[in-house]
Amino acid sequence: MKIAITGAAGFIGQKLIKHFLDNPVIATPTGAQAITELRLFDVIAPPVPAPGNAAIAIDTRVGDITDLDALGQLIDGGVDAIIHLAAVVSSAAEADLDLGLRVNLEGTRAVLEACRTLPSPPLLLFASSVAVYGGDLPAVVRDDTALTPQSSYGAQKVMGEQLINDFSRRGIIDGRVLRLPTIAVRPGKPNAAASSFASSIIREPLQGDTAILPVPEDLSVYLLSPRGVVRNLVHALGISAEHFGGSRSLMLPGVTVTMAQMLAALERAGGPESRARVKTEPDPRIEAIVGSWPAVFETTKADSLGFTADRDMDAIVAAFVEDDRLINE
Amino acid sequence: MKIAITGAAGFIGQKLIKHFLDNPVIATPTGAQAITELRLFDVIAPPVPAPGNAAIAIDTRVGDITDLDALGQLIDGGVDAIIHLAAVVSSAAEADLDLGLRVNLEGTRAVLEACRTLPSPPLLLFASSVAVYGGDLPAVVRDDTALTPQSSYGAQKVMGEQLINDFSRRGIIDGRVLRLPTIAVRPGKPNAAASSFASSIIREPLQGDTAILPVPEDLSVYLLSPRGVVRNLVHALGISAEHFGGSRSLMLPGVTVTMAQMLAALERAGGPESRARVKTEPDPRIEAIVGSWPAVFETTKADSLGFTADRDMDAIVAAFVEDDRLINE
Numbered sequence: 001m002k003i004a005i006t007g008a009a010g011f012i013g014q015k016l017i018k019h020f021l022d023n024p025v026i027a028t029p030t031g032a033q034a035i036t037e038l039r040l041f042d043v044i045a046p047p048v049p050a051p052g053n054a055a056i057a058i059d060t061r062v063g064d065i066t067d068l069d070a071l072g073q074l075i076d077g078g079v080d081a082i083i084h085l086a087a088v089v090s091s092a093a094e095a096d097l098d099l100g101l102r103v104n105l106e107g108t109r110a111v112l113e114a115c116r117t118l119p120s121p122p123l124l125l126f127a128s129s130v131a132v133y134g135g136d137l138p139a140v141v142r143d144d145t146a147l148t149p150q151s152s153y154g155a156q157k158v159m160g161e162q163l164i165n166d167f168s169r170r171g172i173i174d175g176r177v178l179r180l181p182t183i184a185v186r187p188g189k190p191n192a193a194a195s196s197f198a199s200s201i202i203r204e205p206l207q208g209d210t211a212i213l214p215v216p217e218d219l220s221v222y223l224l225s226p227r228g229v230v231r232n233l234v235h236a237l238g239i240s241a242e243h244f245g246g247s248r249s250l251m252l253p254g255v256t257v258t259m260a261q262m263l264a265a266l267e268r269a270g271g272p273e274s275r276a277r278v279k280t281e282p283d284p285r286i287e288a289i290v291g292s293w294p295a296v297f298e299t300t301k302a303d304s305l306g307f308t309a310d311r312d313m314d315a316i317v318a319a320f321v322e323d324d325r326l327i328n329e
Numbered sequence: 330m331k332i333a334i335t336g337a338a339g340f341i342g343q344k345l346i347k348h349f350l351d352n353p354v355i356a357t358p359t360g361a362q363a364i365t366e367l368r369l370f371d372v373i374a375p376p377v378p379a380p381g382n383a384a385i386a387i388d389t390r391v392g393d394i395t396d397l398d399a400l401g402q403l404i405d406g407g408v409d410a411i412i413h414l415a416a417v418v419s420s421a422a423e424a425d426l427d428l429g430l431r432v433n434l435e436g437t438r439a440v441l442e443a444c445r446t447l448p449s450p451p452l453l454l455f456a457s458s459v460a461v462y463g464g465d466l467p468a469v470v471r472d473d474t475a476l477t478p479q480s481s482y483g484a485q486k487v488m489g490e491q492l493i494n495d496f497s498r499r500g501i502i503d504g505r506v507l508r509l510p511t512i513a514v515r516p517g518k519p520n521a522a523a524s525s526f527a528s529s530i531i532r533e534p535l536q537g538d539t540a541i542l543p544v545p546e547d548l549s550v551y552l553l554s555p556r557g558v559v560r561n562l563v564h565a566l567g568i569s570a571e572h573f574g575g576s577r578s579l580m581l582p583g584v585t586v587t588m589a590q591m592l593a594a595l596e597r598a599g600g601p602e603s604r605a606r607v608k609t610e611p612d613p614r615i616e617a618i619v620g621s622w623p624a625v626f627e628t629t630k631a632d633s634l635g636f637t638a639d640r641d642m643d644a645i646v647a648a649f650v651e652d653d654r655l656i657n658e
Contacts, residue, residue, distance in 0.1 A: 097499065101438075109430075135575025138473070144465075146473045148494070148576040155495035159488045165477070166484035170426065246464025247477040 001026070001033040002078050006065060006111060007085030008040035009047065011186055012127070012229055016083065018049040019230050024056055027238030028081075028123065029174070041065075041074050042086065065107035071114040081123035081237060082173075084111050090131055090289055092192040093153035104156035112163055115173050124173040125236055126164045128157045128249065130181050130222055134292040141294045143250065143301045150292035151194075161249050168241070168248050176236045176244065178307075181224040181254030182293070184316060187324035194289035198223065201262060202317055205277035206270045207326055213259060214283035220295035221262075222254040225310045225319040232307045239305055253299045253309035255316065265313040269321065330355075330362040331407050335394060335440065336414030337369035338376065340515055341456070341558055345412065347378040348559050353385055356567030357410075357452070358503070370394075370403050371415065394436035400443040410452035410566060411502075413440050419460055419618055421521040422482035433485035441492055444502050453502040454565055455493045457486045457578065459510050459551055463621040470623045472579065472630045479621035480523075490578050497570070497577050505565045505573065507636075510553040510583030511622070513645060516653035523618035527552065530588070531595050531646055534603040536655055542588060543612035549624035550591075551583040554639050554648040561636050568634055582628045582638035584645065594642040598650065 003020070007013050017038060020026070024035045037057040040046040046060050063070035065086045075082060086107055093100030108126070115122055133141055134150035149155045161177050168175035186199040197214050198221055204211035224232075232252050244250075257265075267275040299307070310316045332349070336342050346367060349355070353364045366386040369375040375389050392399035394415045404411060415436055422429030437455070444451055462470055463479035478484045490506050497504035515528040526543050527550055533540035553561075561581050573579075586594075596604040628636070639645045 136473075144467070144475045146475050146576075149491070150498065150575070152495050152499070155491040158491050162478070162484040162487050162491075166481050169479065170481070246479065247475075 001028070001035050001080045002037040002039065003035060003081045003083060004039040004041065004074050004079050005083045005085065006041045007087060008060070009042035009044050010085055011188060012183070012226065013040070013042070013085050014047065014049060015226050015230050016233060017046075019234065021049060021053040021056060024053055026234060029238065029240040037078075039074055039079070041070075065103055066110050068110055068113060071110050072117065075111070075114040075118065075122070077119055079118070079122055081125070082111065082115070083125045083233065084108065085127050087127070088153070089191060089193040090129075090151055090153040091194045091196075091286075093156060094151055094194070094289065097152055100152050100156050104153065105159050108160040108163055112167050112173065115167070121171055121174045123237055124164065124175045125233060126160060126175060126177045127233075128161050128177050128179040129154065130179060130251070130293045132158050132161070132179060133294045137294050139296065141251070141297045143299070151289050165248050174241050175248045176239065177249040178232060178236055179249065179251040180229060181222040181252060182290075183226060183229055184223045185320035185324070186226065187320075194286050195221070197286065198262070201259070201278050202266050202320060203325075205266055205274035206317075206321065210277045210279060213278050213280045214286040215259060215290060216282070216287070217260040217263070217280075218258055219287070219291060220256055220258050221290065222256055222293070222295045222297060223310070223313070223316055224252060224254045225316045227319045227323060228308070228310050235307060243305055245301075250301045250305070250307070251297055251299050252307055253302050254297065255310055255312055256295050256297075257313045261313055265317050268314060269317045330357070330364050330409045331366040331368065332364060332410045332412065333368040333370065333403050333408050334412045334414065335370045336416060337389070338371035338373050339414055340517060341512070341555065342369070342371070342375065342414050343378060344555050344559050345562060346375075348563065350378060350382040350385060353382055355563060358567065358569040366407075368403055368408065370399075394432055395439050397439055397442060400439050401446065404440070404443040404447065404451070406448055408447070408451055410454070411440065411444070412454045412562065413437065414456050416456070417482070418520060418522040419458075419480055419482040420523045420525075420615075422485060423480055423523070423618065426481055429481050429485050433482065434488050437489040437492055441496050441502065444496070450500055450503045452566055453493065453504045454562060455489060455504060455506045456562075457490050457506050457508040458483065459508060459580070459622045461487050461490070461508060462623045466623050468625065470580070470626045472628070480618050494577050503570050504577045505568065506578040507561060507565055508578065508580040509558060510551040510581060511619075512555060512558055513552045514649035514653070515555060516649075523615050524550070526615065527591070530591060530607050531649060532654075534595055534606040535599045535646075535650065539606045539608060542607050542609045543615040544588060544619060545611070545616070546589040546592070546609075547587055548616070548620060549585055549587050550619065551585055551622070551624045551626060552639070552642070552645055553581060553583045554645045556648045556652060557637070557639050564636060572634055574630075579630045579634070579636070580626055580628050581636055582631050583626065584639055584641060585624050586642045590642055594646050597643060598646045
């Protein structure tokens with residue numbers, strides 16, 4: 001089985017590649033298959049996580065996600081599945097409308113155009129986002145809740161979902177769309193996601209650094225660990241199309257927590273000295289974006305298809321400590 | 330007030346232009362304004378309905394809706410409002426994916442790009458469609474029902490809605506989106522809309538011709554007359570942005586009728602000889618598209634903003650007889 005991954009240099013891409021290298025046999029709608037080749041695409045050269053796997057050929061490519069020629073070479077007749085992670089994240093898409101439209105809308109369109117040349121519909125997995133929700137929402141968001149995003153990132157993700165669904169309905173691809181909760185705790189450095197702080201306020205204190213909380217302590221978010229994202233992405237590849245019903249999209253299960261509950265979990269894991277490293281500095285721009293995303297969901301469809309959340313906030317912190325914490329020497 | 334209209338040669342465009350020529354003072358969010366210029370854009374030269382109006386300058390332009398230069402000239406600093414009607418209709422968009430994406434998605438994007446050059450946000454009115462709904466729907470569709478279209482036309486209209494909403498939220502335009510019910514009775518000839526038959530089965534018999542009913546008699550549709558579309562489009566121009574809440578989109582009120590009820594209204598208006606001119610010839614392709622559109626709505630938002638349906642099916646037939654019936658000599 002040959003899998004192409006866009007956005008392969010991103011942190012979800014990197015964790016997913018690592019997972020495939022360590023676990024090369026995956027469930028697909030046509031049964032278990034061994035991965036024989038990974039094609040990794042990004043605007044910068046995607047690193048290959050050590051130690052690799054001698055049985056899996058790795059082909060790394062650098063290119064622009066709207067470059068039809070490059071995508072045509074990435075997605076040729078030998079590719080069985082495409083995992084489309086490439087995106088401009090929320091704050092960056094809000095700051096630069098053109099960039100967001102180009103990568104998030106035109107880039108997704110370009111990936112789908114490349115799929116039209118294939119002899120049979122490939123599996124296509126698209127990472128959407130909790131940011132598709134917003135505006136006048138019910139207390140609990142359900143699978144049938146209308147999408148009225150309040151950010152350009154969210155609007156662009158809705159458009160990508162529509163493309164995936166329509167191209168699936170037409171039989172060009174066998175698509176599936178996972179709406180990701182806010183991902184925490186991300187490894188590495190803060191990024192341009194408006195929700196970056198949700199990782200920083202756990203990661204930095206546990207690594208001995210300070211962090212800024214830009215939103216009120218009673219603000220709730222809906223979280224999934226990086227480990228949970230990888231688990232659910234891989235799970236999505238194994239579900240037969242007919243189980244998705246009238247839409248290939250679903251919201252992934254997450255954990256609903258307030259900032260106060262996150263800080264309490266931080267203190268349980270790292271002690272009062274860790275908690276003391278988080279300073280509050282309100283940022284209305286961040287609060288406007290993240291505060292527009294709902295935090296309470298009933299994920300009936302995802303639950304029935306076997307997608308799963310982390311156990312609780314403590315499990316999310318523990319996953320970070322086990323998988324990603326860097327200890328400053 | 331200067332108004333630009335795309336799709337001006339289409340039948341809704343033509344009726345709207347006629348309305349403006351006859352009623353040149355319209356309500357806007359900043360008060361009543363007299364229309365001084367109409368800029369009419371389409372792929373064919375838009376006719377100007379007689380007798381015209383000496384106080385309104387008419388500027389007709391022929392061009393492609395994705396031509397940024399042409400749109401830049403259409404939408405320049407003097408334009409106060411844009412009514413974006415240009416579209417590839419449902420059956421045509423289903424038959425030709427590229428054409429639908431080009432006109433319905435890229436064309437809408439191009440109109441919005443042209444608006445970015447304006448000194449202040451113009452009113453922008455976008456015609457969406459009942460086709461945005463589909464899939465697993467509740468018995469009654471409400472304002473908060475998720476959009477899971479089952480046609481490429483519907484998917485492309487959802488994407489257009491997202492662009493209008495996001496560009497409005499960003500202050501580039503002051504947009505409003507009306508989701509049109511199936512429009513009947515259209516004047517003229519059958520077109521490539523999958524719902525074309527809903528007009529044909531009334532229009533042709535009342536003009537002495539035969540018509541084909543391609544769907545079962547118990548299939549329900551949600552109808553609005555051309556007169557009703559024009560009334561609601563003009564009404565939308567007068568509503569202040571703040572009344573739209575978290576989304577600029579709304580479903581227009583319509584009348585729910587079965588084919589059997591339509592045929593009964595036909596017989597009341599034209600007698601048994603008219604009814605006898607309709608032959609049943611099932612077309613699964615048409616039924617698949619139109620049958621995916623819901624027919625029972627609770628249009629709370631539209632009702633509260635003063636949008637209105639026709640009284641009943643007899644009123645829809647009467648509007649056709651008064652406004653558009655051609656008598657064969």
